[in-house]
Amino acid sequence: MSQALIADVNASNFQQVVIDNSHHLPVLVDFWAPWCGPCKSVMPILEKLANEFAGLFLLAKINIDENDELANQFAVRSVPTFRLFKNGQSVAELTGGLPEAEFRKLLEAHIERPSDSLRAQAQQAFDQGELNQAVGLLREAAELDPSNYKVQLDLVQMYLQTGQLEDATKLFNQLPTEAQTAPEAKSVMGIISFAQAVAEGEDISVIQAKLKDNPDDVTALYGLACFLALHSEYEKAMQAFLKVFMLDRDYQEGGARKNLIKLFDMLAVSEAELVKTYRRKFQSLLY
Template identity: 50%
Template sequence: MNEGLPKMQAMIVDITADNFQQMVLENSFHLPVLVDFWAPWCGPCKQILPQLENLAQSWAGRFILAKINTEEQTELANQFQIKSIPSFKLYKNGKVIAELQGAHPLAKFKEMLEPHLKAEPSEELRLQAQEAFQVGNYDEVVRLLGEAAQANPNNYRVHLDLVKMYLHTGNLEQGQSLFDKLPEEAQNSPEGKPLKLLMRFGKIVDESPSIEDIQATLREDPGNAEALYGLVGYLIIHNAFEEAFKALLKLFSSHKDFQDNIAQKTLVELFESLKDSHPELVKNYRRKLQMLMF
């Protein structure tokens, strides 16, 4: 599963008045079609479009991303009374079933699309693998993820799941090796970005005292900077991001100069990595950091 991963073939099409009937309306009887009304001069359009293209890559075969350049396709823009961009319409069975206006977090588009996606065998196997992981049956996890990768080699979330398992079981080198073989769109996906943090903090945890020693230190000295940062490492590799935010804010408040303001730098890095997968959490703690700063 680690070698020779094929390139994803996303269904991304440019729409004109001539192909709208076929590419959007007719195709929507087979797959959901997300229509993106955009323009080259539109800043928010340029912000969200690459994210949607990455989503089309990672969900290849499950929906179609149809792009309409309103500067070139004025007839379509007028037909659909597009007053502001970006503007999005989701088609299914020839009809608009959902709409969005403006730039939203990627999670919002996933939320709109997911109820209408066809069942995907590799996703079922991923869910079974996650259940096996919860009970510590790691051999079964590897077997199920291997089947999932065979069922859909384009589903990079399968490979990211395996990276995650390696990291949580202390196999940092294997996790890093597999992650490095994945394409950039997978590494920089909402699921991939947090794994970069897990790998970096996994190395920090390897060099830190045990979690029992860190907790004992913090019981005696709750503001100990070294112990607080070590705790952050353990929290991050176990996906306890909110607790990690709390520990970093405490470190920032009490030891702002510790390791050249590492608390603030780590918070900013976490915000960037988690903004798509945990938008509300990031928004909340970004505000808390700003309040402490100003």
């Protein structure tokens, strides 16, 4: 099993530890000082991540009181300051006593995980209708890289897309907190929620028949909106939820409002312009 890569760095070993190693894996340099309170609060977070990612990046710690020439070389004006090096170059910088999520986001963007190729193969197999093969590849990826929660999220999504709501929900609930709160998990949580609503509601043919008789049937509109959201008809889903909100904003304890916000969160990155448009429409109805 791979171990965490953590090293104390000074002027004499900077080239070897940081620059040379950065050609093989990302190197996160932590410029810190013994008198710095935020430095002390962040250090355990970085060491935890180094242990979690176990060999996928190197944490290099530089005490600026003992290495002022390195601090000057990289224009470190305050501590803690963090520089991420890849291929001999500084490619990203963070400053201050940041939460774990910020460091995790930085690392995830640059780390190449051994399980990622298996994830890609699994997705290809799934797209070709080979569910069993896809699941097998994901299980192999999980064994190879247990800390990569994206593997489990992939499996949850496959279960959802094949109608296995119970299996998807069970697996998602078993994931660690960092997986359930990861940005990628927002979409999965939303899909699970809409799938549960559709499973508990009336059949789509019944809903469509009711809306044909009465386009303002709030219950049917709400069911249609959940169905559309589940099947990635996001704009139509937002339109339906907006109509529910206009007809009865208290329906299902404010369900239209809650689900609109859920969709905005799910699509904040992938459908930024759509979210911006419908967030504006929704806000106009609030006041």
